[in-house]
Amino acid sequence: MEYYLIVFCVGLAIGSFLNVCIYRMPKEESVIMTPSRCTSCGTSLKPLDLVPVISYVFLKGKCRYCGEGVSAKYPLIELLNAAVYIFLLYRFGLSVEFAAASYLASILIAVFFIDLKHYIIPDQLVIAGLAGGILLMVYNLFYPVGFYGGDRSWWNPLAGILSGSGFLFLVAVIGMLIYKTDEAMGMGDVKILAPIGMFLGWKLTVVALLLSVLLGGIISIILIAVNIKKRRDAIPFGPFIVLGTLISMVWGHDIINWYISRLMA
Ligand SMILES: [Zn+2]
Numbered sequence: 403m404e405y406y407l408i409v410f411c412v413g414l415a416i417g418s419f420l421n422v423c424i425y426r427m428p429k430e431e432s433v434i435m436t437p438s439r440c441t442s443c444g445t446s447l448k449p450l451d452l453v454p455v456i457s458y459v460f461l462k463g464k465c466r467y468c469g470e471g472v473s474a475k476y477p478l479i480e481l482l483n484a485a486v487y488i489f490l491l492y493r494f495g496l497s498v499e500f501a502a503a504s505y506l507a508s509i510l511i512a513v514f515f516i517d518l519k520h521y522i523i524p525d526q527l528v529i530a531g532l533a534g535g536i537l538l539m540v541y542n543l544f545y546p547v548g549f550y551g552g553d554r555s556w557w558n559p560l561a562g563i564l565s566g567s568g569f570l571f572l573v574a575v576i577g578m579l580i581y582k583t584d585e586a587m588g589m590g591d592v593k594i595l596a597p598i599g600m601f602l603g604w605k606l607t608v609v610a611l612l613l614s615v616l617l618g619g620i621i622s623i624i625l626i627a628v629n630i631k632k633r634r635d636a637i638p639f640g641p642f643i644v645l646g647t648l649i650s651m652v653w654g655h656d657i658i659n660w661y662i663s664r665l666m667a
Contacts, residue, residue: 409491413484414454416508420483421476423512427524443468454480483511486648493652498541499548503651505534506601510644513594517640523590531597535559539600550603551655562599566607567592591639598647606654614639614646 422433425441438447445467451457458477465472486507494500509531513523538547539559546552550559570592599607618639625631650657 405496406488406491409487410484413487413504414480416487417480417483417511418452418454418476420508420512421479423524423527424479424515427512427526428516428520428522433526440465440467440470440472442470479511479515483508486511490652494548497548498538498545502534502538502547502549502601506531506597506651507648509534509597510647514641514644517590517638521588521636521638523588523594523640525593528590528593528597531594532600535597535600547603549601549606549651549654551605553603558603559600561604562602562607563596564599565604566595566599566602566611569611570595588639591643594640594643598643602647602650602654605658606650609654609657610643610647610650612646613649614642617645618642 419433422438426433438452439445440447442465445465451461451466455477458472458474461472463472463474464470487504490500490503490507494503509527513527516527517523539556541547542550542554542559543556546554574589574592595607595611598610602610618637621642622631622637625637626633631637
């Protein structure tokens, strides 16, 4: 039980760092070298102003120095990251799968919010993901990783890159040829599928892609139907990739087994 409390606090702290990434990466500012500042008055924040969630609550959502309101999305993203960690701990227990899933999930939470607002996926997040993917790939040579379904072959994570990035790249090329533009599918989507493919292996990556397309289709239709988006508006695909990947990471093998049992019936 005490594991849950520790994991929750670590989740809040990493969530706090994700806020820095989400705020600074689109502006190409360093995420580690410069100290945190108030976005209104520019005062450097002290450690006491930066305790996840607690500082926000005690300062009643205002900057201590200028009194300007601080967006509630900061504590909410911290809480979201901590909640995801708790769920993953519940799902995978204290295991390598839990650590790997938490690492990828945090990167994907940053991808979700950055792509939603700025329509880009920063290369730094892709690189951080690849670094973790390589570690997991090496680990799988010695101990089987659950995401790969017990498949210890060295090429499985690489086949994941091919079925994820390779497939989206093909879609991008076909889209460019049909619409005669080079913006049919963002290359950021192609790139982020590389670490996702490494973490999930090829089977769960295929499930993740299918879920992303399905969710993207359904939610786009709803957004257009309720007039939040118009038919010609660009809707970023990254957030759907994030949702599809998280669902596949947690329930992918269940989905595959369910599908196969239906085929057999
Ligand atoms: Zn301020």
